[in-house]
Amino acid sequence: MKAIRYHQVGGPEVLRWEDAPEPVPGPGQVLVRVHAAGVNFADTERRRGLYDAQAPLPRILGSEAAGVVREVGPGVDASWVGRRVVALTKQAYAEAALAPVGELLVLPPEVSFEEAAALLVQGLTAYHVVHTVGRVEAGQTVLIHAAAGGVGLLAVQLAKAAGARVIGTVSGEAKAKLARDVGADAIIRYDQEDVAASVRELTQGRGVERVLDSVGASTWQASLDALAPFGHLVSYGNASGHPPHVEVELLYAKSLTVGAYWLHTPTPPEVQRKAREALLAEVVAKRLRIVVGLTLPLSRAEEAHRQLEGRNTVGKVVLLGAD
């Protein structure tokens, strides 16, 4: 098969479209013909050697694949063949990828492969930062950084659905408009404005109850400054670099709490099932809008990475396999 691989860490140019051995499904696994592979910010960090750096090379990236089951491994019911599915997987930037049968989410006809490619990594992250770790409730005000990104647009909608008022931060007018379109009540242009001061203005000096921060180094202090007394900061990414160490002493004045979310934290299966089903049901009911901002053929993963790292994308970035 053809796949995107890299033989050394580095810039987007290390990604090569080349022949790779087609994986064979083992016990409990299926082989999915990939129609849409989700691109996530962490893929760019892996490629740069900043994350998951111990993985052997050459390596195929990609944590989620939507497509059709082509083969089943030993012990897997053959009726899976031909079904439309999406799954968290490894090595999704390829014409075919393996997935454990227990991880497959069957796609109803209303959900496209492109939309499905946003449901798991970004969808589950948005769900858990809003609900599981953020515990966002009606009446709260939530500050969501990078609000027009893949996770951001979903988190804005989930926080709104929970009854919160949402303030989003973005760079650029097009991103501001999109975040407003999906429901953000107010936008702060963090490339131009002082975030904490703007939050104080928007909240009559009080601050916000929650901050969802995936940007890290460049937003960290403003996130803490923007919180109201007893506020809670959820850290779940470092797009601008790692935030400084948390100085607990600095949390006392406002009795703040700082939490974190990582997709690979062992999660009780019933919690994960509920999250997956809730996301899928919301998409089917058209209450949750998945914005696919950029689609490119698999062979052009290099360009997808350039655009994502360059802050030029909105919503989901998807690599398309052949039909």
Ligand SMILES: NC(=O)c1ccc[n+]([C@@H]2O[C@H](COP(=O)([O-])OP(=O)(O)OC[C@H]3O[C@@H](n4cnc5c(N)ncnc54)[C@H](OP(=O)(O)O)[C@@H]3O)[C@@H](O)[C@H]2O)c1
């Ligand atoms: N903890 C987890 O398990 C988990 C899971 C999924 C994603 N994440 C994290 O969540 C974040 C969002 O992921 P995503 O895939 O949805 O990406 P994304 O938000 O679509 O893209 C990243 C966005 O971050 C913003 N940004 C701010 N400073 C940046 C910088 N110095 N360089 C690049 N981007 C910068 C940009 O938006 P503006 O132009 O508006 O600033 C950019 O569009 C990432 O940090 C990712 O690592 C974490």
